[in-house]
Amino acid sequence: MASEKDPRRITALLAVLVATAALALGLAACGGGSDINGGDTESEEVKLEKKASGDVTISNWPLYIDKQTVPDFEKETGVSVKYIEDVNANEEFFAKMDPLLKQGDSGGRSLFVVTDWMANKMHELGYLQNFDKSALPNFEKNLVSNLREPKYDPNREFSAPWQSGMTGIIVRKDLAPDVKSICDLFDPKYKGKVEMLNELRDTVPLVMKCLGIDPEGASEEDWIKAIDKIKQASESGQIRRFTGNDYGGDLTSGNAVAVIGWSGDAVQLQADNPDIEWRMPTEGCILWSDNMVIPVGAPNPTAAEDFINYVYDPENQAQIEAYVNYVSPVESVKPILLKEEPEIAKNQLIFPSKSFTKNCTIQPSPTSEEEQNLNREFNAVLNG
């Protein structure tokens, strides 16, 4: 009997098992999601009421609202709001919500905010409710004209823009003074100092523009062509890495000197560091909107509509705008901010003029048939 040796062996084997288990579970945890409870389930009854009341759960992206709007709304309407910032990425949020929405359950949410293409996708799957327009007089009256007829929702039946924004270039003007176009990002002079967004629908259409392809109505081959160009630049080390909005840190430290980024971030970064500057690409930018939508099975849709109507009041919107710094979808906010915060009102990134965005393209999205393949190709570039 090897009784003296056994305990050691067992220790080592246990170490293996524990570590393997920890690894497996750690990875498995990626797939998990959390459910949110809350809100009334008696939606039918509430729908019949004229005045909103009760509880409402709203899901939005992080740091996408000021601290005062929700309490103000609660005070004015008597509705109690559970405001959660659990939308971090469209795909991730969709993966979490899909099994619920398929069964007509919104996970307790009455309202959430997703980007155009995701709103479109969810609508095609029958996951969204149409608005009761009579409950949304402010929305009808104050939605800016250029957002009134998007292709996917020409009458704005189920989507109400929360904020819009531009995807373009953000540079360190001291370190990359001559980067003016998307094509400039491929200049070997900036090898290892360029970063791009890890978003298929932001990065790839911009690179198409550099290739002279109009992203609107681009074919699958056009997408692939642009992805190939990105791939080459990534493999050669031209592109340092692909980021979410953590490119801000790299610009500040000088690790990156030119990145593809979002306009709202640029406003913030410029304010903190005078060397950082937004550059409208000579090829133009990508214009996108994030939209409030009411999912199927939403408890208390009346209160959700009340909230949409509330944020479409220019006074209330101005308060959000002063904090968020993206492009507001609400008319007449500018005059209010001109009085209160003229710096913001005069900023082209927050109130862009027609000439400023003249070459910009509404964010394109591949068809659902093309989507899986393109996603795979693009992620293959991201993962080397």
Next chain:
Amino acid sequence: MRRRVAPYFLLGPGAAWLLLFFVIPLYYLGKLSLNSGVFGSYEFSWHWENYSDALQLYDSQFVRSFVYAGLATLFALLLAYPLAYTIAFKAGRWRNVLLFAVVAPFFTTYLIRTLAWETILSDQSPVVSVLDAVGLAPEGHVLATAGAVIAGLTYNFLPFMVLPIYASLERIDVRLIEAGKDLYASASQTFFRVTLPLSAPGVVAGTLLTFIPASGDYVNAQFLGSANNQMIGNVIQSLYLKQSDYPAAAALSFVLMAAILILVLVYIRFAGSEALMGEEAV
């Protein structure tokens, strides 16, 4: 009677825990890995192609993961052994302070510790200027290179290497070492013929505890690497969260587990068992 029941009674909670949170999820993961279809309508269909696809599409990330994890384990061992040795034999009254220092990083979360390396290795940092000056940063930057990822892995898993080695060194009967000296062995002979073999179980445990989690890690590659340094964990994460391709992700997880298990078994068979038995087996 009571004696026979006691072990089962003691094993019970742990076994139940493992069953509930490891075996059962593993079963579902296995089932998921054999699904086919597109997101929203995955169906179980013994779809073994998920496995061959996983190996074909992501072989380079697999190799990269094991190379990075292997190098990190090697570097961690080279750093940890002298450290553990010093703490066990030379630290005197500083022993507890040093042990605390080894464990102290755990008071900060893993993510923050990794992000700290982003600052340490930032292009303008003094560390990078020095490395650049001595020619260790051929690309002009350290972040977004394989070196940064391996360094991050080494750092993050170092305590898992130090503690088991320390534990086995600390348990060594000092009289055995003294006996070696009495028998005219030189210091290095004593070390290689007495101390090192006796501490082998700690080395084996430490390498396993470092290599296994390091090969599945994705945080270091994400923050410290470029697209060309992404590891298999990053691919699995992207398949789960960005592409919602659960079957492929599940299949990859299984392949990773199997690959690690095989590597570890081979390791224990050739290096491990001898080390575990030590001189006693002779």
